[in-house]
Amino acid sequence: MAFVMDWVYGALSFLGLYQKSAKILFLGLDNAGKTTLLHMLKDDRMAIHQPTIHPTMEELNIGNIKFRTFDLGGHTQARRVWQDYFTTVDAVVFLVDASAAWRFEESATELQSLLGSDELADVPFLILGNKVDIPEAVSDEELRFQLGLSGLTTGQDGGDLGGVRPIEVFMCSVKMRQGYGAGFNWLANYLS
Numbered sequence: 259m260a261f262v263m264d265w266v267y268g269a270l271s272f273l274g275l276y277q278k279s280a281k282i283l284f285l286g287l288d289n290a291g292k293t294t295l296l297h298m299l300k301d302d303r304m305a306i307h308q309p310t311i312h313p314t315m316e317e318l319n320i321g322n323i324k325f326r327t328f329d330l331g332g333h334t335q336a337r338r339v340w341q342d343y344f345t346t347v348d349a350v351v352f353l354v355d356a357s358a359a360w361r362f363e364e365s366a367t368e369l370q371s372l373l374g375s376d377e378l379a380d381v382p383f384l385i386l387g388n389k390v391d392i393p394e395a396v397s398d399e400e401l402r403f404q405l406g407l408s409g410l411t412t413g414q415d416g417g418d419l420g421g422v423r424p425i426e427v428f429m430c431s432v433k434m435r436q437g438y439g440a441g442f443n444w445l446a447n448y449l450s
C-alpha cells in the first residue's frame with residue numbers, strides 16, 4: 259500500500275495537482291477508457307473493466323492533495339445523470355475512442371452539449387483522444403474536426419487565456435501509459 263501511495267503522490271505531483279483540490283468529471287461514451295484511466299491514475303494498474311453501470315467516485319488524500327474524480331459511465335442511460343454532477347465541478351475530462359470513427363458523431367453531439375451548458379461555461383475541458391495505439395485511430399487534427407473543435411481549442415502550452423475557457427485535445431493511450439500525463443499537466447494550470 260505504501261508503494262501505491264508513493265506512486266500516487268508522485269503521479270499527482272507530476273500531473274501538477276500537488277496541493278490542489280479539484281472535483282473532476284470523467285465523461286465520454288461507453289468504452290472510451292474512463293474507468294481504465296481512473297484506475298491507472300489511482301493505482302497504476304491495467305485491468306479489464308465491466309461497463310460502468312452506476313456513477314463512482316474516487317477520492318485520494320495524500321498530504322495536502324485532495325483529488326476527487328467522478329466516473330459517470332457513458333452508455334445512453336448513464337448520460338442522463340451527467341448534469342446532476344455539474345455543480346461545483348472544477349474540470350471535465352472527456353474521453354473519446356480515437357479508433358472508433360463510427361462513434362465520432364455521437365461523441366461530438368455529447369461534447370457540444372456539455373460545452374454549451376451554462377453550468378459548465380467556465381469549466382476547463384481536457385479532451386483525451388484515447389487508444390492511439392490502435393492502427394485505426396485518427397490524428398489529432400482529424401479528431402478535432404470530427405468533434406467540432408477546429409478553431410475552438412486554446413493551445414497546449416497552459417498559459418493565461420485572459421478569461422477564455424480552456425479547451426484542449428491531447429492524444430493518448432491509457433493502455434500504453436502515454437499522453438494523458440501531458441493532458442493533466444495542462445489541466446493543472448487551470449485548477450485553483
